[in-house]
Amino acid sequence: MGERREGLVRARKAANLTQEKLAALLPADEKSIRAWESGRSEPRPHRRDRLARLLRISPARLEELLREGTPADLRRSAGVLLPVVVDGRPVALPLDRATVAASVLARLVPAPGDAAQPAVPTTEWDAMSPLSRRSLLKNGLPVAALPALGIGGAEHVARALENPRRYMDKTVTHYFRRQLDEYKYEDGERGPAKTLPMTLGVLDIIDRIARDATAEDQRALLQIGSEGAEFAGWLYRDRRQMADSLYWHDRAMEWAQAAGDSTMQGYILLKKAQVAYDERDPRRMLILTRAVRNGPWSLPRRLQAEAAQQEARAEAMLGASADQVNRTLDVAWKLLDDAGPAESPLGAHFNATLLNMQTAICYTEAGEPRRSVELYEKTLKETHFSRRDYGFFLSLMANSLALSGEPDQAAKTGLASARRATETNSRRTKEELRRVVEVLKPWHNRPDVRELREALNS
Structure with a gap:
């Protein structure tokens, strides 16, 4: 709080x-x-x-x-939001850390993550004119002052805010893509608290520019915006703010439809199916995954494989036979085997390692946690995942161990997961660990189990 x-x-x-x-x-x-x-x-x-x-x-x-x-961890973002005056109103222009470090701003504003202290001595800070701290952080800078700061593409973006029809071009769309790519990397290593403010800043500017852009430029902006909005939905999902997550998934769908991007529409439905799993709603999950697989779009095979795996998981949760679940998983593996190396950026993340992790989840949901543990032990390697994702899969492995009647190993695995969840501020992982603690109640007096419970309560 x-x-x-x-x-x-x-x-x-x-x-x-x-x-x-x-x-x-x-x-x-x-x-x-x-x-x-x-x-x-x-x-x-x-x-x-x-x-x-x-x-x-x-x-x-x-x-x-x-x-x-x-909270302090949310203020320590992956960059700086620089107020710029557009049409008489301040707009927050997102600048990544590399842009700030290479510009005059490195001497003028607090370093990202240190909002309390200026990055220069107080006397010099107070003496600055017109770039005083108050002007910079509160009133906003005129666009005409930006060339002196040396912030490269961000200056062009600010001019596009003033006059989209004149300045909107590939420089602007490339800038947004680069920003979002950096935030996605930061998220995996540092968690949503560091990247969410900057991502929302990008989406706000995309929305503003798109309103007055030409039809062609509008489509290009909204295509990037839909990807960014889906990412924002993920960030809120990891923070367990599900209403905000669904809001941004809906916004992503709206922008994907406006951009005529049917592949993105199918991808967003797939992500909504994952939210349904988080909420343990297998019927909604099944409806959405079948819509993904049978919808009026041409999805890359990697995404089709991910959708088939999600369908198998929903079937397992609804009590389908092991044969039925395995048949659907076989479809997922066949689709992945047939996928090319680079069909689409949207499906690039889905590989055999990730399908193995999700197959292990299916086994647990189908009442075969021991089989799940064997697959985790064979394929879950820290070098294959970001810090946050590795911690999350450790929490699922801990759950499978607990269900298999291995309380001490479950608790040790849970503690390793909890450390990474704290480092990356992943509330989603911590919620899974609380489920593990519930399963471990019969062994609540064991030292490792008690330590895990105390770690989650601290």
Whole structure:
């Protein structure tokens, strides 16, 4: 839970609004307003512009007030959000760490992850004009001032914000792709808390530019936007904020449809099926995976293989026979074997190692945890996964060990998973580990089991 957002409370009172009145004007329920001010949650992106107008503050100032209640790990992002004034209003321009380090900004703004201290001595910081700390972090910079900062492609993106029809080109789309690729890498190593603010910043700018771009440029932007929105849905999923995850998956589908990207539409349905698994809803999972496999799109074979595996898992959860589950898994393996090396970037992540992990999950769901453990022991290697993903699969292996009646080894594996979940702030992994602790209740007095339980409660 975050800290109380006193600045947000003061802004509401300065606008002469009660929580009840603000809720009615937004509109939202009063409980949401209380949650935002207490730091328990924050408004979704589509509400923020109107909220800022009702509070009579700029969108950049609202973001600053929301950060007051954000846990420290979420403030330590993968880059910097630089306020830039476009049409009289500040817009947060996302800059990755490499861009910041190579520019004048390295001397002007706090280093990513250190929001409390300026990156230069206080006297020099306070003396800066017009790039004072207050101007930079609160009021925003005019686009005309950006060339002096040496921020490369970000300057072109800012100009496209001012005039999309004149400045929108491949430089802008390449910039967004590079940013999102970096955030995806950061996510695997450091977790969603580091990458979520920057990803949302990219999506906000894509949305703004796309509104006034030409039809051709709009399609290119929304295609990238749909991929970024699906990634945002994943980040919220890993943080166990499922309503926000579904919101961004729906936004991704909307943008994929607007861009005419049918492959992406099938991919998003596949990701929604995975959310259904997280929520242990096998019937919805089965409906979605069958829609993926039979929909009006041409999916790469790797994605078809992933969908077949998801279908096998749903069948196992619904009590299908072992023969039926194995037949569907055989389909998945055949599709993967027939896949080319690089059919599509969307399916590039799915390989034999990942299918082995998901096959092990199927075995556990089918009531064969010992068979699952054997597959994990044979194929689960730390060098094959990001730190976060390795920790997650360790949690699933711990569950299979517990179900196999191996409490000590389950607890040791769970502790290794818990360390990685803490390092990457993966609430999804921790939720799986709590399921492991439930299975281990008959052995709750064993030292390793007790240590795992205490690690999750600390």
